[in-house]
Every structure is written in structure tokens, then in C-alpha cells.
Amino acid sequence: MLFQISAAQSQQPKPPKPSSPSATPDQTQEREVVNIRRVRLPITVTDKKGQFVSGLSPGDFLITEDKVPQQIDSFTSEENNNLPLYIGVLMDTSPSTAGKLKFEQESAMNFIQTVVRPRKDRVLFATFDDQITLRQDFTDRLELLDRAVFAIKKTGEKTALYDAVWQFCDEKMRSAQGRRALVIITDGVDTYSRADINDAIDIAQRTETTLFAISTKAGLLGTVPGVDAGQVRDKADRQLPPRGREADQWT
Numbered sequence: 001m002l003f004q005i006s007a008a009q010s011q012q013p014k015p016p017k018p019s020s021p022s023a024t025p026d027q028t029q030e031r032e033v034v035n036i037r038r039v040r041l042p043i044t045v046t047d048k049k050g051q052f053v054s055g056l057s058p059g060d061f062l063i064t065e066d067k068v069p070q071q072i073d074s075f076t077s078e079e080n081n082n083l084p085l086y087i088g089v090l091m092d093t094s095p096s097t098a099g100k101l102k103f104e105q106e107s108a109m110n111f112i113q114t115v116v117r118p119r120k121d122r123v124l125f126a127t128f129d130d131q132i133t134l135r136q137d138f139t140d141r142l143e144l145l146d147r148a149v150f151a152i153k154k155t156g157e158k159t160a161l162y163d164a165v166w167q168f169c170d171e172k173m174r175s176a177q178g179r180r181a182l183v184i185i186t187d188g189v190d191t192y193s194r195a196d197i198n199d200a201i202d203i204a205q206r207t208e209t210t211l212f213a214i215s216t217k218a219g220l221l222g223t224v225p226g227v228d229a230g231q232v233r234d235k236a237d238r239q240l241p242p243r244g245r246e247a248d249q250w251t
Helices: 095-115 142-150 161-173 197-206 235-239 244-250
Strands: 002-011 035-044 071-077 085-092 122-128 132-139 179-186 209-215
Touching (some): 161 179, 161 197, 161 209
Parallel strands (some): 179 209
Antiparallel strands (some): 002 071
């Protein structure tokens, strides 16, 4: 379950100074400036067993900035959010994933078929290695996505993971008129990007894009050679956004 909270913070202007008897109207009139910042916060709530918690209300949350409580301006749960989903599915086709290409393709299509609501949501599919390639632009036609996903037959030479996140957040997600998410199927190792992990996080935050990951080393299917379900193998896995089943919150 995904909750979105908009928190608004305002900075009140200082009261105007009292005017002197000799001041003219133009001199006594001061401009009042009120700065308001509204930030949308996607929040996932789980219990101690990792199960999603539903049925929460604004009163269950306290948002602070520099220890100062902030006002919750609006509150929406995923089940009550009727805005369309715009999802980018990015698949790692670098050499390190060569033996797991089938797992990646099946994971991509399983996710798309489970999540996408026909005639409402839109999905794009892209791959990244030493090249970042848009294979299918936003569409709700599953047959086009299926064709693009399973048309991938070979891998590239390096891994530009963070550049791929940056490029699609900037070029595609920024202008999407709905809820935005990138689902990244990867082993988490970047060997070629000009951007780093902080750049990727920054652009995702600025374009209000939620990132999810399916790790090829800790995937959904324990039967795939080299993939153990629910396991975090190394630093690259730990740096990935929520893995595997946590993408189920969209359903």
C-alpha cells in the first residue's frame, strides 16, 4: 500500500513597521511575501513481518522538518487514487545479466500484466547497458510491450544504470500527467554512468518519480539459476530501491 502525503509549510511575513507621521502613502506601504512549499511524500508502511499496512489516516502520521511539525495538506491512499499510472520499466542488459535475461523478461511482463489497468495506465519499456535505448514508448497495449520485452536477444558491454534513471526521469517522467514510477530490473552494479547514485535520487525526487527495483540477484523466483528469492547479496543490492514483492503495492 502506498500513501501520498502533501505537506505544506509557510513562512509568515514580518509585521510592517509603524509609519512615521511624515511618511507618504508610498513609503508606508510594504510588500508582504508568503513563501509556501508543498512536497508530496510517497510512503510505504509495513509491519514487523514485512506485510503492507492499510487503512491508515492522516492522524497516524507526524511529519517534521528540523523537528518542527508540518501541516498535512492532503492524504491519499493508493487504493483511492484514481490518477493514471505512468510506469517506466528499465531492464539491465549489461554482460553481468547475460545468464538471467529470461528471468528479467518474465519479471518485466509479470509486473506489467499484474499492474497495468487497460485504457487507463501507461508503460514504457527500455534497456540499458553501454547504450540507453527506448524500446517501447508509453502505451497500454500489452501486445506491444510483450513484443518489445521478448525481442531482446543480446547484451551490451557496460552498465549505465544511473544515467538511465536520470534520462527517463528527465525526459519522460517529468511531463507524465499522473502518478510516476520507474521499475528497474538489474543487479545494481553501475560501471559506465556519468551520474552517480545521488544524482539518480535527486532527479527522481525532483520529478516526483517513485523508484522500485527487482534484483537479478535477489529476485522473485528462486528457481532461476543464480537468483535466490528474498536475499540481499551485496552492497549493490542494498543500494537498490525496494525489491521484488514490494512492487505489489501498485495492485
